[in-house]
Amino acid sequence: MSPQGKKRSRATLAGKKRPAAKFAKSKIQEEEEELMMPVPKERSSKPVGSSTGKATKKAACPSAQGSKQVYSHWLMKSEPESRFEKGADVKFGIEDLKAQPNQTACWDGVRNYQARNFMRDMKVGQEAFFYHSNCKEPGIAGIIKIVKEAYPDHTQFDKKDPHYDSSSTKENPKWSMVDVQFVRMTKRFIPLSELKAHYQVHRASGGLLKDMTLFTRQRLSVQPLTDEEFEFVLSLEEKPS
């Protein structure tokens, strides 16, 4: 995304963009995706709060009737190293976000329905990990927060943009983006290798990270974390690497 939505997505501003590639999905396909989305497959979504039934105000309540899981934490991938796509550099690391006016940028360029739908679920004030992908050292570099909820991604209408989508119209925009603001760097960089090691242990032992989307849906550039996953990953900050 820019962040890779992207897979990737990224922020806008002068020049970075990503590829638009092929998008020619049938209407049907598109609608389907919009309507049903993604509750990431297996996570047993545990509603964050109550065990007893129903509706406490909290968040996640996957309840029986098929309502979908509600998330309040996210992980957003972006590439911190230069890479050219259709002539444009898609580089957008956390340092690039910090350098933006107000340390804020729009997360444009996401061209995957599931990632898009997760962005549409994001609420102002929610936090996300800023994940560096496709680079020397992949992993979590910092924390960002949502400062503007989903609105049309302007790059879909820009023929010069690598993410241009000729099938989208202003009347019915296909792709969305959110605005994010830098919150802080993590106390230390949390490498993918470390996260993966925990994931593997947890997968075997039934630990907290056993369903972490980063590993269960490998190429998804915008993804949710349960509160427990978010807290666990944050706790790694305190450990010496």
Added chain:
DNA sequence: GCCAACGTTGGC
């Protein structure tokens, strides 16, 4: 640079 994972396309 390689290549596994996986989403999309399009023939049938």
Added chain:
DNA sequence: GCCAACGTTGGC
């Protein structure tokens, strides 16, 4: 609707 071909993601 199946599925092989193809393209992209992204770790290594």
